[in-house]
Amino acid sequence: MHTKLIIFLLSLLAIAGCKEKIHQPVKEINMNELKEPLMNVNRKISREEKLAIDGYVKRRNWNMTETGTGVRYMIIEQGSEETPASGDVVIIDFEISLLDGTVCYTSKESGPEHFVVDYDNVESGMNEAIKYLHKGDKAIIIIPSHRAFGLAGDMAKIPPFSTVIYKIQVLEIIPKQKKDDSISK
DSSP states (O other), X not given: OHHHHHHXXXXXXXXXXXXXXXXXXOOOOOHHXXXXXXXXXXXXXXXXXXXXXXXXXXXXXXXXXXXXXXXXXXXEEOOOSOOOOTTOEEEEEEEEEETTOOEEEEHHHHOOEEEETTTSSSOHHHHHHHTTOOTTOEEXXXXXXGGTTGGGTTSSSSOTTOXXXXXXXXXXEEOHHHHHHHHHO
């Protein structure tokens, strides 16, 4: 009984406190004041994520190539000489997991995925990395959160600020011109 009374009294105090604040003017937010602190937080998050990825790669003794944006890739099995370009359709088998080993998505469940390089709604890190691969390649791609699903995650299985690891095989590359020709027939 006392707990209910205390909760009721605290609720009344909160309501009374809110009424007083209603009449106070709202202070405008100066975005310039926020810019530097937000950039510092972003740099800190990026540094910590890079260290986590470095540790992950080192523990597995992987020799990965890192791009200027922090995307890493390693070809496990070499395919042909054919590489995708912007506008080409790429068909891949894949498994997407997190640094902790949680498998989020796999083509074993959903079937091979296809996307148009640089035009479809895939992670910018995937559009970047796929251009380093060849038809038939099997590869591991590590995409930092800022080039993957960012601060929102994918709203399903990939949490916010998550590094994603792709294990992929490039099954097919359909060049843009071939695709355009087949559509016009």
